[in-house]
Amino acid sequence: MRFLKKLLIGVYVYLALFSAASLIIFAVCQTEPTALITCVFGVAGIESMLGAIIKASEAKKQNRKEVTENGADIC
Numbered sequence: 001m002r003f004l005k006k007l008l009i010g011v012y013v014y015l016a017l018f019s020a021a022s023l024i025i026f027a028v029c030q031t032e033p034t035a036l037i038t039c040v041f042g043v044a045g046i047e048s049m050l051g052a053i054i055k056a057s058e059a060k061k062q063n064r065k066e067v068t069e070n071g072a073d074i075c
Contacts, residue, residue, distance in 0.1 A: 004051050011044050 018040055026032045 015044055
């Protein structure tokens with residue numbers, strides 16, 4: 001399994017655990033840490049978007065490499 005997949009699975013597991021902990025804290029204290037929740041999910045979203053950008057650029061680079069190896073025109 002590649003590093004990016006492991007990283008994204010780790011992020012999703014962390015978000016699930018964080019959500020469960022936030023629900024427990026909300027049930028006990030009757031207050032929710034809104035700013036903390038927003039920041040944590042925002043960082044996770046940015047991490048996911050960066051992973052998608054990296055994956056897309058690798059696929060594009062691989063595609064260009066295959067096209068040039070086969071001797072086809074890039075146009």
